[in-house]
Amino acid sequence: MAVSFSSLQVCLALLAAWLVVGFAGLLRPRSIRFAGRTLFPLGALCGAALATVAGLSLGAAPESRVLELGLPGLPMHMRLDALSAVFLVLLGAASTAISVFSAGYFRKGEGTLPGLLCLEYHVFLAAMGFVLLADDAYSFMVAWESMALSSYFLVTTQHRIEEIRRAGFLYLLVAHVGALSILLGFGVLQGGSWQFTFDAMRAAHLDATWASIAFGLALFGFGAKAGLVPLHVWLPEAHPAAPSPVSALMSGVMLKTAVYGFLRVTFDLIGLQLWWWGLVALGVGLFTAFYGVIFAAVQTDMKRLLAWSSIENLGIAFAGIGLAIIFRGSGLGHLAVLALVATLYHCLNHAMMKSLLFLGTGSVLHATGERNLGRLGGLIHRMPWVAWMTLIGALAIAGLPPLNGFVSEWLLLQAFLFAGDVPHPFASMLLPAGAAIVALCAALAGYVMVKFYGVVFLGQPREASLSTARDAGFAERVGLGLLALGCVLLGLFPALIVPVLDGAVAGLLHVPTSRWGGPWWLLAPERARHATYGPPALCLLLVVAVVLSIYGLRLVYHRTVRRGPAWDCGHARSDARMQDTAEGFGQPIRHMFEPFFEMTRKLPSPSDPTPTYAVTVGDRAWKLLYLPIATAVHAVANAVAWLQQGRISTYLMYSFATLILLLAFVL
Amino acid sequence: MTPLAATTQLLEIVGAALAAPAFLGWVNQCRAWLQNRRAPSLMQPYRGLRKLLNKDAILATNASPLFRAAPYVVFATMLVAAAIIPSMGTGLPMSTAADGIALVGLLATARVFLSLAAMDVGTAFGTLGARREMMVGFLAEPALLMVLFVAAMLSRTTSLPLIAETLAGQAPALYPSLAFTAVAFLLVMLAENARLPIDNPATHLELTMIHEAMILEYSARHLALMEWAAALKLFNYACIGFALFVPWGAGNEASGPIGLLLAVPLLAIKLAIAGAALALLEILSAKLRVFRAPEFLATAFLLAVLGLLVHLLLET
Known part of the structure; x- marks a missing residue:
């Protein structure tokens, strides 16, 4: 008996399989062999299958499905349309390669236990998949938050290092500020119907002001995840802190879920x-x-x-x-x-x-x-x-x-x-x-x-x-x-x-x-008049030119090749420290775009017997935006601190006063 | 592909490869004359190439395969670029594969490979040259792209032969936008080809060099290819300039074989004038300090963007 499954069902099953693979890591949490040899390759297989299924579904009509999961009366709506499918292909394809890499990457003694790491990693993958498939605000937010939390734990894999904990906290903070904004955005989008399915949002008619507010909230919320300036500060902290496959996954895939969300809201959910x-x-x-x-x-x-x-x-x-x-x-x-x-x-x-x-x-x-x-x-x-x-x-x-x-x-x-x-x-x-x-x-x-x-x-x-x-x-x-x-x-x-x-x-x-014009090798978009680009042909031309120049020159040149020390314009001594450094390579940019950088230079005095020179480049966003906010929060906190007297009788007084106040409102 | 198109294509590639050293020789000759020196022969660059090809190649002990491959890649890129720039005829089959934006990309590929090769041996001069080359490049590349953008907006296409045909077909009128971009292009051309006032092609004073510093570690055939590629680059830039600003006289299907035959001497005349003008410009200017180079290039970039704005403001 042939049983046919819809693409959406298969995608959901594959996401569930990721979760299963993740939880299987808990069976032998300390075994790096089990996670590396068995679980990560299995996860990679799921990823490849997901990319294939989503890719095949690209031409098909959108499908949706209601999953009776979660809270009673609030089922999860899932929908697979072409936009989701494109991003699912991205998720599947990139995660396949990253999982294969991870199978050989994680070593012993790096913070979190391998089994736990495997769980976090696969929950992260599945959560990203659910973000792409969600068709109502509840499921979207649940998936979005699971994504943020699981990646937070991945970032803080080496949680014994103070700096990494700080980076993780910053990431979590910005992620939540963003999520709050997205949540408010959905609140605006439902347009008074109090229905939080995406279908209801598509049907709601917002006027220009409310639509603009929804757009602004979406730009802020998804921008925080995508790292738009000035909400970018978590990225340069979190990426170095995380293990490399996690950085790859966050940068390669997770940031794209922000692009997906922004596209979904602006082009699909907001009517005008x-x-x-x-x-x-x-x-x-x-x-x-x-x-x-x-x-x-x-x-x-x-x-x-x-x-x-x-x-x-x-x-x-x-x-x-x-x-x-x-x-x-x-x-x-x-x-x-x-x-x-x-x-x-x-x-x-x-x-x-x-x-x-x-x-x-x-x-x-x-x-x-x-x-x-x-x-x-x-x-x-x-x-x-x-x-x-x-x-x-x-x-x-x-x-x-x-x-x-x-x-x-x-x-x-x-x-x-x-x-x-x-x-x-x-x-x-x-x-x-x-x-x-x-x-x-x-x-x-x-x-x-x-x-x-x-x-x-x-x-x-x-x-x-x-x-x-x-x-x-x-x-x-x-x-x-x-x-x-x-x-x-x-x-x-x-x-x-x-x-x-x-x-x-x-x-x-x-x-x-x-x-999009032309044969398989030629990109000739009808939308852009008279513009063509044929990379296979161009690549072939380049290869032919390289081969011709190699073999053409063979006819004339002297063939011997000798090895010798580097010439370096005849300078006798030349060591590795005389090469240009990373700081040196950045110098022209630092010089040209100086107003954008917050630079502190340490210049030696002329009489210094052991002169050292140092320059550190910082981000102005901290001083211009984040520190004032932090100071303001401190000031507000200090201002209300006098309420906290530390005596129980005072606190009881507050409760009593609040009750009286509320009663006054009600009556 | 018609026989004429195939001939034009072949002529463009072979012609560029063979004529490029002569163009460089001509510029050097003019410069010597203007400086009241006895000029080297027009054939001097060819003699230089032959000499280099007859030598044993020496590679630094720690040179990687990337270092050996770079001359071929750079040379091939310049050759392909020559194939898609309409210098003698506009019926170029290969230009279907790469338009004006791709041309800028190809030039960038050559620059990146050259810089990576310069960093490969890990000498002070090589890395210094690579840094400076990329510094010049990151401002020159968008400026060139904006120059092409203006031409593309004027002719509603990014295909180089079509741009040349459209611009040649219009009644000779003065486009203010093209005037701006022509100046921008000139500045970019000087900077990208390591000419004065950004770089001095004749110097061997290490601290002031850009291009020479990058190819210091090359010898024999590898050096020959790098030198040849540099000559080709200058030739290509001149041809881009002709295609955008003096596009008249290139052969096409309508003018047939006669048109192509006429286009060859016409290109030679254009090159002779351009080379002489380049030499004149060079002896009249002094080399800028490296720190001033960004200002020079930023001027080019802004002029090109200004050309774009002028086009949208006045010409649409």
Whole structure:
């Protein structure tokens, strides 16, 4: 007897399987072999299956289902539509590679017990899946909070270190402020019907003011999760604190759930859209992107650098969404699709490349025990596999053709080219400046990646201990390889992937789908006139040119190659300390964008016999925003402190007075 | 693909590869004349390449495979870039695969590989050069992109041959936006090709160099490829300039083989004038301090953005 299951059922079953795998970790909580050899690979299988099922469901009609779980009278609504499916594919694909990597990553004696870690990890994965499938505010918030809590425990894996506990607390705090805002947003969205299913919200009609308030709450709430400036402060703290696979998962996947939530609310749940919302989102996104990338350029800790780079990329994604809102609010739905496709493609890309880079830093960290760029270097000789895979990720994130980062940049710039069509004169002038900032950020990302890769993997080793570094183990290599493959495939075959995304977005915006032109190798969007990009052909041309130049030159040149000491312009002594450092590489950026940084310099006096020079770069957001808030909270707390006399009779008096007051109201 | 298109394509690639050193030689020749020196022959860069190809290659002991691969990658990138820039004809089949934005991406790829290779051996000069190159690059790249954006908005396409055809087809009118972007492009071209006032191609004073510092550790055939790629880059930039600002005279399907035949000497004339102008510009300017370079490039970037605004303000 053939039993057929709907895609939604299979997805839910796979999420449940993740939970089961997680709880199985409790069976043998101390066994690293059991978690590594059995459970993480099983989790990876679930992830691969989830990506496949969600991918296959992409063309199908949305399905929904009510699960009689949880509180009586409040069933959980689940829905699988194209937008959810895109993000489920992202979750499944990225988590597969990260789980495979994790199978070989976790070692003994690193804080939390392996079995418990396995539980937290899989609960985190399942919670992200439920966020993407939830179809009512209750389930969404439950899943959202489980996601935040499970990731909090993952961040504080090494909870014996004070600094890590602080980072975890900061993360939890910002996550909750954001969640509060999202909750209020849902409260506005139900529009007086007191029904909290998403269907009821779609049906509710909000006026412009309330819709704008809902939009603002969503931008704040999801922006806190995505790390939009000035709510970004938790990212550079939490990412270095977490174990690398967790950083990869948080940066690669969890930040995208914020993009998903924001898209869901602005394009699906809020009925109307005002074009100036787009200006807000675009402005915030672009500022975040710029702020993120200049801070990434001056970091000296490799994971912190990547965290700032994530802030930049999420900024770009929100800028794309902002552009789409502007287009849609101005009645240019077909261009909104172009901008949203670029955004979704960027999310997919970022999930691959940033996970790859974070995992690469994990391998480096295990091999050397160092996160500080000033103590690394020359690892391409010691860890060739990690180095070459990371190179792919670095080139991809720098936006270089024919890899994947360039594709989304190309699509986004194509969308910006139509900025002149926006009917609002002020906005149509401003938007091209946005394109200029996107271009600047992309170029700066190249700068950051040359710094990151050059300092970690190239040059001479800066410490003697690096000569004993070993390349990653088998599982780690496979995980890195899978993600690198993802980067290459997304880079080479956008013409196959983009039409699928177009379908998903067009359904969301109720716009007819369009052709993306040409044969399988050529991206020729109908929405953008006369623009074509064919990465497989371009890649082939490059390969042919390389091969021709190798073999062409063979006919003429002298073939011998000798090895000798580095020439270095004839300088006799040249050691590892004479190389440029991470601080040095960041110096031009520090110099040029000085007003953005909070810098404290320690300059030696001329008479100092042992002169030292130090400069620390801080984030102005702390001084300008967070410290005043903290001071104000302190002041308020102090002001009400006199109420707390510490005598029971006084407290009883308060209760009595409150009762009288309430009675006065009631009567 | 018509035979004419295939011929044009082949001519563009082979022509660029072969003519690029001569263009560099011509610039050097003009500069020597303007400085009242005896000029080296036009063939001098070719002799330099031949000399390098006949030598044994020496690699630093700790050079990685990335270091060995970089010259080929950089050279190949420049060759592909030459294939998609319409210098002699606009019927370029390969330009379907890469438009103007991809061209900027290709140039960025070359820059990143060059910088990574410079950091590979881990010498003080190499890393210094890489840092400076990326500093120049991160401002020059968006400026170039904005220049192309203006042209793309004027002609409603990002495909380079179509841009050239559209701009050539219009009645010669002065577009204020193109005037702004032309200045911006000139500044970018000087900076990106390591010319004065950003870098001095003739110097061997280490602390002032950018491009030379990065290729210090290369020798023999690897150095030859790097030098050749640098010449190709200058040639490519000149051709981008022609395609955007003096697009007239490129052959196309309508003008047939005769048009292509005429386009070759016309390109030679354009290059001769551009080379002489470049030499004149170089002897009239002094090298800027490295810290002033960002200002120079920021000017270029702002001019390009200004061109974009002027286009939207006046020309739509």
